[in-house]
Amino acid sequence: MFQLKWLWRSMEPKYRRLFVTGMVLSAVTCLMLLINPSLTKELVDEVIEKGNREPLLRLLGIMLAVTAVRLTLRYLMVVCLELASQDSVCSLRRRLFDVLMYQEIAFFNRNRTGDLMTRMTGDLDWCRHFIAWISFNTIDAVVTFLSTLILFFTVDWKLTLTMLAVTPVLLVTTKIHSNKIRPKFGAMRERLAEMNTAAQENIAGNRVVRAFAREEYEKQRFTEKNRAFFDAHLAINRQWMKFFPWLEGLANSMSLIAIFAGALFIILGSDLTLGSLSIFINLSWAMVMPMRNIGPLVNDIQRVTASASKVMEVYYARPLIVDRPTAVERPEPQGKIVFEQVHFSFGHKKVLKDISFEVLPGQTLAIIGPTGSGKSVLIQLLARFYDVQSGKILVDDWDVRDWKLQQLRSAVAPATQDVFLFSDTVEGNIIFGNEELTMEQTAKFAHMAAADEFVDAMPEQYNTIIGERGVGLSGGQRQRVALARALAMQAAVLVLDDTTSALDLETERYIQEQLRELTCTKIIIAQRISSVKDADLILVIEDGRITERGRHEELLQSRGYYWETHCLQNDGVHSESYQTRWVR
């Protein structure tokens, strides 16, 4: 139940006021329901039985007025609760999205998109449902039950107590049921998230599914998840069915007791009158209905609890990498980068060992090395996606941990190997990191990235919408848009992480010429010698260690990895390199 408390506490005060108003209105309108029956009684007694027409219109008028007021208040209650629930959910959603946006990579390693989507949609909706619906239904039930109870006590306390004899049993069974069904709702919610994940991956990987003709297999896998969800629902229903007869039986037995115990009382000569008994008989529904409603309410509350826990997990997720209290806004970044004996590992696996180098503003640093040698991690450390385990990274002579994260990242413009474009226009994608750009500037950067030609050939040029992840563009086109996006940031440090791998050499060469014009610091990670050879400093990273460093000519002299790669890439041009014919 602490989840519900949390939900209450997470509400902003003004929504809390709305919520409380809604609750009060719910109670008031519930009590107002008691007015008309007593007026009806008067109407029947006075007007119909005695034939006295005079109070008829007055009574009807009052009843109509009471109804009108009650309906108005009830509608207001709906308005209050809907507003409170929508506003709370909106602010929760904002908060959750906020958390997600600033969460580190490790978090996304643990939580799959489908699961996060379930939290942001279905689970949040249950929170809304609680505020807007379960809440007032609970109040309705409680108020109806209690007001009737008080009325009954005033009429005959002995019969009332007899009626209440079943409530302890009811409460105990309800508690047992509540405990048993809670994990089942939790399980069902997990199955939902798993199904969501299966569907999400199937959609995201639809090309691979088609390529391997795995549609049947995917259907099978999805059916499993769908079936598990189905089974989880039935398991809940089985538990509900165990409880339901008890609940119905016990609730209805209150009515039974009221009538027959009442009759017995009269026969046995208690001071209960027939008139008093008729009050019990006529109003016993007002005790029974709330009792019967307990079941669905308990179920709903357990369902909300399961969902709210999941929402809370995200709500309270704190990234480890945040601004230090001492971090301050720095002057305009210049782009000097220094790595001092940087060590970094993922778990037990050492990824970077003793990395030291220095790049001055405006210089070009190139990094080359085998796949998985830790080149990209270096950039992630620079942008502080992870913190180093020992050593230091300085930007403009300040430790990256003393920078404001946003400012640091704004100073580093990356064109990553994982080209993720968004479903937006070409223009929107290019100005992703710098929304103030004018159209001319956008076109200029597209031109620098050699993207202008194919963009101009598109049906709506810069207004053409690119699909999610850049579908519809070839690998080379995507890389060029991503490059333009990085250039458009006009940051102090430009990082090109294998950005030109899918481009033909001619285009790459053109881009290199364009980059030469830039005054920012450049870090180029590449597989091709042609991409790196003009750099001021070239690092060869193998297995997390800098094995060679220097300029192009120096590295060729040392006859190591760099030289070898150089020879491999220029085979046919250089006879001294070894040739591998891989096609017979």
Add this chain to the structure above:
Amino acid sequence: MARRNTFEVDEDLESPFNARHLKRAMVYIRRHTKKMGLTLLLSAAASVSGLLGPTLLRWTVEDAIPGENLPLLALLAGCYLAATLLGILFTSIRARIMARVSQQIIFDIREDLFAHLQRLPFSYYDSRPAGKILVRIINYVNSVSDMLSNGIVNLILEIVNILFIIGFMLFTSPVLTLFVVGGLPFFVAVVWFIKPRQRKAWQEQSNKASNMNAFLAENIDGVRVSQLFARQQTNITVMERLSQAVRRCWLRAVFLANWVWVSSELLTQIVLSLLYIAGVYWLSGSSQAELGVLLAMALYLKSFWQPITNLANIYNGFVNNIAYLERIFETMDEPVEVADCENAAELPQIKGGVFFQNVTFAYEPGINILENLNLSVSAGQSVALVGPTGAGKTTVVNLISRFYNLTGGAILLDGGHDISRVTLRSLRAQMGIMLQDSFIFSGTVMDNIKYGRLDATDAEAEAAARAVQAHGFISEMEKGYFTEVNERGSRLSQGQRQLVSFARTLLADPRILILDEATSSIDTKTERLLQEGIAALIAGRTSFIIAHRLSTIKHCDRILYIGDKQVLEDGSHDQLIAKKGLYYQLYMAQVWGAPVI
């Protein structure tokens, strides 16, 4: 082609509201007709046992108490208890059946929807955000479950209820019945007025929710890029805007929907007042019996309007859920562009010959990408495709796997088998396609490799990984082949992902191998090693290779220069160099254009 949809754009539904969607949903409901019929009977039986209560009550008050008849009281109490228990029994059975039925219905709808999505072409996925597809499978289907099960049964029950009450009322007093029913046209008018607005509001709400989900899904996937570009604040602002739109539309819809019960309850009270007035003035001075009629009618009036209010609420739910149902069926109606033709044959084991006959292809009508392309590749040949970006190299290889239907001409395999006349499954099972983007499914590395051949053993998967030089880095991971990886956050570098998907393709042991920029992110040394591994695998297979680095393809048997919607040059590396044409220019530009030493 229609403009690609994004999170900013509502997906408009053209079809006006009609019962077609409900009728279509009937397909799923009809499977449970018997069970639903049974639940109707059970509900009726439960009501009857509920009706026994008042009678037993009357006997208690009229006979047992005045007569101080304890045995009779005990008997009546026993009967009451029995009636109650019977009622609970019937209700329990109904609830048990309906839980199963409602879950079965959404299970079936979801299965069909998912199965249909598996048949839809790339273009469907390419033209809208993944999040919009996702909510249809998950959230929307969940939403309609109650409507299609309990909603329908309750609808029928309430209608039966109303008919019964009308019967009773007519029997009691035809004149006063007119009063009671007289309020109905007003109510219908209110509903009629609200209906189109409400429907529109719910549609808009589902649209806005869908937009928000699309944005959400995409930004969870792309969170790393947003962080790299320090773009979070902008995203949060956009999210806030989308979230507010959902809120606005939801509130509008809900505020509208609530007028239904407000008006029905108000009308009940008004009609009741009129009934009393009419009764009292017209029946004044009449006998006690006629006054009894009035009282009875007042009771019937409530039992008449309660089901009407219930109906209105059920109807409300229908209007809301039909907005979702429409989306579900709209997706199911999405045409399957590439499907098995009638009497499609299984493609037998082929050798790998590929023949293009006058192939013309256009993604959008009128803009041909390829025109009258002819090509004949014999089994076992390795063919490289080169040419400017966007010339249609990827299109050519996609057509072989029949990812798109040809606009004109035909593609034949081994001389005789038209790819459009064999089953897609048997066709693609013999193709090994390495795409530009290598998608990694969440699961272990082993699972990802075995995606290529589901019945492969671990040893076979490992052998494939060794062949493509992936074994090294995989065995270095903390749990080796059983390390959990996933698409978004996994620690696999781009190059490593390509290696994994390479192993996946090789495990599939295809007759025709297609490598589309498959090695662009692998370092030169690994690529070289990889190529050694592939060399053996390529032997005896037909292969199509697209690569920008000419050094990697110049040993292919044939090189095709694609440009101007045609094959412009065709020959071995040496032949094309000797020809001094387009390929020669391209090659020279790559090799000599750069001031490499």
